[in-house]
Amino acid sequence: MEAIYTEIRIALYAIWRMRWLALAVAWAFCLIGWVMVMRVPAAYESSARIQVQVKSLFADGAENDMQRNVDRVRQSLTSTEILKRVVRTVSNGERPLTSYESLSLIGALRSGISITAQGDDLLEIKTRISLKGISEQQTAAIARNVTQKLIEIFIQENVIGSKANNAEALSFLDQELARRAKELAEVDRQRAQITQNTLGSLPGTGSLDQRMDAARNEMVNLDSNLMQARSALAAMNGQLAATPAQIPAGVNGIDTLDQRIATLEGQLSEAISRGWTEKHPDVIAIRSQLAQLRAEKARGGSRSVPMAPNPVYVSLKSMQAEREGNVAALQARKSQLETAVTTIAQRQLAAPGAQIDQARLDRDYDVLKDQYNKLLAQREAAKLRSDATGKTDGVQFRVIDQPSLPRQPAAPNRAMLLTGVLVAGIVVGAGVAFAKSQLANVYTTTQQLAKASGLPVLGSISEVITADTRVIRRKQMMWFSSAAAGLPGMFMLLMLIEFVKRIMVS
Structure with missing residues (x-):
């Protein structure tokens, strides 16, 4: 230390x-x-606040447009033309400005004007001026006068200029819509001509490539379905060949004599299973009846048995007809598709330029249609905005704080x-x-x-x-x-x- x-x-x-x-x-x-x-030189700053109340007959769109107009006018206040208008009418409190003072003031205003938004409906305009060769009292008076003139121009440009801008916008949109409508009509005519020359009588929709792809995809699906239908028909034919067309008449297709013999044999087996002997009266009676029936059957063995249509065969026959019809329909559709594919391939080989023109016209048509729809929507919005501006006070202004005369330099x-x-x-x-x-x-x-x-x-x-x-x-x-x-x-x-x-x- x-x-x-x-x-x-x-x-x-x-x-x-x-x-x-x-x-x-x-x-x-x-x-x-x-x-x-x-x-x-001392720089003096004068400020004022303006309340901008946006009124509209509409909920969202028009109000946003009005706000954009306010922003547009706010940005235009610092343009050279506006600054010249301001300088021509501004005095220093005692006399008009000279040419040298006016040029110096324009240069100072280019960077000395600031407009900021305070909230949704409040704007603050500030003017900071620093001039050489002018007293500070005159500089302060010029700052206040410039701020006052900016407020007047701001209100005038928004109230009067918005109506003129709406009229110009409507006229421009009408001209653009008429021009786009002519272009759409011309593209429609060219598309119709190409369609007539290249796509007439062809199945499907879209270009030649799209139709060819659709036909080939359908052909692949059709071949698969036709193969399945033919397999089902072949299986049905085999099942039908193994089924008799007629069966013997009787109960459930079985002879009545054989049925009675089978019934008695069943009863005999049941009796023996119960332990009845051959001497039992029922067993004797059953054997007696069996002997008679067998003898009767032996005497009538060569006689014809009545026949009846087989219902299973009839059902299978109807199903066979249905599947044959399905195969025939698929085969006919395959022939049509083969003809269509051949025709489309010939058109593709014969007119490749038309196909390119068709794709180009389709793209142009989509672009023109989108632009036309957007212009139409903008025209309707502009018309509604113009009507609202003409029939109501679209924007109202109220000066909250008058331009102040600065008492001390800001810098x-x-x-x-x-x-x-x-x-x-x-x-x-x-x-x-x-x-x-x-x-x-x-x-x-x-x-x-x-x-x-x-x-x-x-x-x-x-x-x-x-x-x-x-x-x-x-x-x-x-x-x-x-x-x-x-x-x-x-x-x-x-x-x-x-x-x-x-x-x-x-």
């Missing part, structure tokens, strides 16, 4: 030794900086700049003096001399000051104090001038 304190004392002493250089540099720096600060902050120049001048002067002392071969302490020479220093001799030297140094100190006091005095004088100028503007 002691070492740091020593270094600070050495630095302060070095600056004090070069105090006249430090003071001269500080004076030069401050004078140049203060002159530059005082020559910067630059001269008080802060003057203070900054003073502080910077003192720092620069001290820095130059310290640097100059470091370049001189002078040592402040014996430690510095020993460190620089590498030899031990035995002691030091103090300076002997005479009475005449004290008188001279006292005069020099008075001169230095006066010169040093003059620096903050000049600063206070400039601050007083700035304060007086602000009082005069207000």
Whole structure:
């Protein structure tokens, strides 16, 4: 800590030794900086707020259009034509502007106008102007007058200009719709001619390639279905060949005598299973009946048995006819598709250019139709907007805050700049003096001399000051104090001038 304190004392002493250089540099720096600060023209800012109430007969669309119109006019306020209109009618509070002042004002307004939205229906217009060769009172008056004129032009452009723009938009849309309608009619005629020449009497829809693809896909499906139908018909024919057309008449197609014999044999087996013997009366009766029936059957074995149509055969026959019809229908459709594929292939080989033209016309037609529909929708929206603007007050304006007359400059902050120049001048002067002392071969302490020479220093001799030297140094100190006091005095004088100028503007 002691070492740091020593270094600070050495630095302060070095600056004090070069105090006249430090003071001269500080004076030069401050004078140049203060002159530059005082020559910067003051910029005055005037602001106003406008309430924009968008009224409409419609829920969404028209209101959005009105808001876009407000945004459009807001952006156009900074155009060169609008700025010229503003400058031609603006005065500085006492007289009209000269040509030089007008040109300077236009250049300042290009970057000095800002329009910002505050909420949904509030706009703030700010005008910041900085002009050379014009007093600050006149600059403040010009800023207020420019803001007032911008408000008037804003309202005028939106109320009157929107109606003119609506009429121009309707006229333009009508012309575009008529032109697009003619182009659509011409494309329709060309498409109909190509269709008649290349696609007439051909099955399907679309271009030749699309119809060919559709026919081939259907042909593949048809071959698969035809193969299945033929397989089903072959299976039906085999089943029908194995089924007799007629069967013997009787109960369920079986002879009645055989049925009675089978029934008696079943009864005999049941009796034996019960343990009845041959001498049982029922067993004797059953055997007697069996003997009679068998003898009767043996006597009538060569006689014809009555026959009846087989119902299974009849059902299979009807199913065979149905499947034969299905096969015939599929075969006929296959013949039609083969003929169609052959015809389409011939058309593709004969007219490749027509196919290209057809695809191009289809694309052109889709594009033109989309554009026509969009233009038609825009025309209806523009017509409704024009009707609403003509029959109702589409946009209403109300000035919330009138353009203000600025009382103090918005920029630059001269008080802060003057203070900054003073502080910077003192720092620069001290820095130059310290640097100059470091370049001189002078040592402040014996430690510095020993460190620089590498030899031990035995002691030091103090300076002997005479009475005449004290008188001279006292005069020099008075001169230095006066010169040093003059620096903050000049600063206070400039601050007083700035304060007086602000009082005069207000």
